[in-house]
Amino acid sequence: MIKVYRIDENGYYIETVLIEDDAQVPEDCIKEPFPMGTWKPRYINGAWQNGMSQAEIEAIMSAPKPKSLEDEVADIKKQNVDLLYQLMMAGVL
Numbered sequence: 001m002i003k004v005y006r007i008d009e010n011g012y013y014i015e016t017v018l019i020e021d022d023a024q025v026p027e028d029c030i031k032e033p034f035p036m037g038t039w040k041p042r043y044i045n046g047a048w049q050n051g052m053s054q055a056e057i058e059a060i061m062s063a064p065k066p067k068s069l070e071d072e073v074a075d076i077k078k079q080n081v082d083l084l085y086q087l088m089m090a091g092v093l
Contacts, residue, residue: 001019001021002018002020002031003016003033004016004017004025005017005029005031005034005041006028007030008028011042011043012042012051013040013041013042035048038050039057
């Protein structure tokens with residue numbers, strides 16, 4: 001079995017397909033693997049390229065980063081202190 005890469009009419013990667021070693025590669029498939037790290041693989045003029053626009057790349061790169069575990073723990077501790085203070089002020093504790 002060999003891997004080939006199915007592309008749409010615009011050259012964008014759709015899926016990986018396994019075919020028999022002696023089978024003919026379908027017309028909508030490419031035998032050459034796309035390079036690692038390509039975010040939106042697109043096959044144009046006989047070569048793989050990154051099909052993302054610069055605006056799409058910048059949107060991904062500028063997206064907010066998730067909080068670290070340490071930050072999450074600090075937030076929970078602060079919430080607990082605030083809740084305890086509210087309970088004490090209400091005379092519950």
